[in-house]
Amino acid sequence: MSRVTGKSTDLLAFDEVVEMLKGEITIVRGLREIPLDAIIGSVGRYHDFTRSFLPRDDTDAERWARVQASINQRGMDPIELYQIGEAYFVLDGNHRVSIARSRGYETIQAHVTEIQTRVPLSPEDQPDDLIRKAEFTAFLETTHLDETRPNADLQTTVPGSYRLLLREIAEERARLSKNQSVDTPWSHAAARWFDKTYSPIIKVIREKGLPHDFPNRTETDLYVWFNRKRDELTDQLGWQVPSGLLLRIFLLPRACALVKHVLAAGQLHRPTTSTRQLTP
Incomplete structure (x- = not known):
């Protein structure tokens, strides 16, 4: 699809973005309802999922199934996100984001910490x-x-x-x-x-x-x-x-x-x- 649209299917790496945009000051924003489409990166698992949070490796299927079974039994716990501008990066909860998207959810609950930068990031940014x-x-x-x-x-x-x-x-x-x-x-x-x-x-x-x-x-x-x-x-x-x-x-x-x-x-x-x- 990336060849057709000209858009990358890769998640953005949080540490690289923070370094490039010189993010420094952090503000705890608390529990919020976040649009899933605004989550465009990850802190440590950006190689494991596509931009739409589809798993890249079948070997992760067992872990994905365990998380899904836990959600079915206990419900979905809030994830943890970093915010830069209007875009978000997963600190904890990559599989929960993946499962939420597979179920057609539009939003997800998350504990949010904002990283302030001079230039904001958009969910559409490539x-x-x-x-x-x-x-x-x-x-x-x-x-x-x-x-x-x-x-x-x-x-x-x-x-x-x-x-x-x-x-x-x-x-x-x-x-x-x-x-x-x-x-x-x-x-x-x-x-x-x-x-x-x-x-x-x-x-x-x-x-x-x-x-x-x-x-x-x-x-x-x-x-x-x-x-x-x-x-x-x-x-x-x-x-x-x-x-x-x-x-x-x-x-x-x-x-x-x-x-x-x-x-x-x-x-x-x-x-x-x-x-x-x-x-x-």
């Missing part, structure tokens, strides 16, 4: 999503934009995007440090970059309706695309193209229509005698 969220976590640990600009949505869908954003912030930090003759904190440089560089471009992107036209892309995706095109144009011309100039081009209706066409087609053609194709 391994590729986890990689992007790990990059986002590292970005926020450096910039602290989740603290200085808590309402900012800087998520991307393209791995590697945060390297470009960090490069811009590093350039802003270097300018500030040189002008002020002091070592500017990353958090201060990032906040200034967000206000003076990122936000004006996002404002134009919103005005031109690009997020509506490309619902599967985030605003930060579009910002990164814009800056990559600016850099490509700079390389072709041999001189720095100011963002303000490209913003004014964005404001022209025909130019905006071209930008939308380029984004939809996934390419940009340069009108020269030797046409070059650029991939966003």
